[in-house]
Amino acid sequence: MQETQRLAVELPGLSLKNPIIAASGTCGYGQEAAKKYNLNHLGSLVLKSTTLHPRQGNPRPRVCETSAGWLNANGLQNVGITVATNEKIPWLRKNYPQLPIIASAAGFSEDEYVKVVSEFANTAGVKAIELNVSCPNVKHGGMAMGTDPEVLQRLVKQVVKAARGIPIYVK
Numbered sequence: 001m002q003e004t005q006r007l008a009v010e011l012p013g014l015s016l017k018n019p020i021i022a023a024s025g026t027c028g029y030g031q032e033a034a035k036k037y038n039l040n041h042l043g044s045l046v047l048k049s050t051t052l053h054p055r056q057g058n059p060r061p062r063v064c065e066t067s068a069g070w071l072n073a074n075g076l077q078n079v080g081i082t083v084a085t086n087e088k089i090p091w092l093r094k095n096y097p098q099l100p101i102i103a104s105a106a107g108f109s110e111d112e113y114v115k116v117v118s119e120f121a122n123t124a125g126v127k128a129i130e131l132n133v134s135c136p137n138v139k140h141g142g143m144a145m146g147t148d149p150e151v152l153q154r155l156v157k158q159v160v161k162a163a164r165g166i167p168i169y170v171k
């Protein structure tokens, strides 16, 4: 068996040539990382979590070295769904047509997630959508979406509908 086939993995609704996936946010939307690394070596790239509107993120410094590694609190800085779908994803598709893109949706209400997922699902090149459910739910006291099973179940149901067949992975 060829090395490339041996490393191939099947995820629900998604075939990757290897299991190396850049975690959400660690490579932004790929443009900066592409200056240092050949993105074609990746199995997939999860994009920066994207909200309906652009966000500046937290004031700097946002990262702090610790004895065990580092802590970061970036505050979900991102370009917003319009720039992500009109500029960032088309750039990746043009330059890395073989790279399966996993988009990452974030939001501060269920409605916002549904809108963001719906836009991603409409964008050519998006092979799966990750749901970042660590965002605070502003309508429910600011607790992270993923901490309340009922909220999470409702959210996932709505989002799966909005994704129209594109696989949803909950993070």
Ligand SMILES: Cc1cc2nc3c(=O)[nH]c(=O)nc-3n(C[C@H](O)[C@H](O)[C@H](O)COP(=O)(O)O)c2cc1C
Pocket (backbone or CB within 6 Å): 023, 024, 025, 026, 047, 048, 049, 072, 074, 076, 104, 132, 171
């Ligand atoms: C600079 C930076 C930005 C990140 N941005 C996001 C993000 O936008 N969405 C998300 O779900 N996770 C984000 N993360 C978390 C990573 O995706 C990952 O879950 C985290 O680094 C833990 O993985 P590790 O234990 O392998 O470091 C970010 C992490 C870093 C270091």
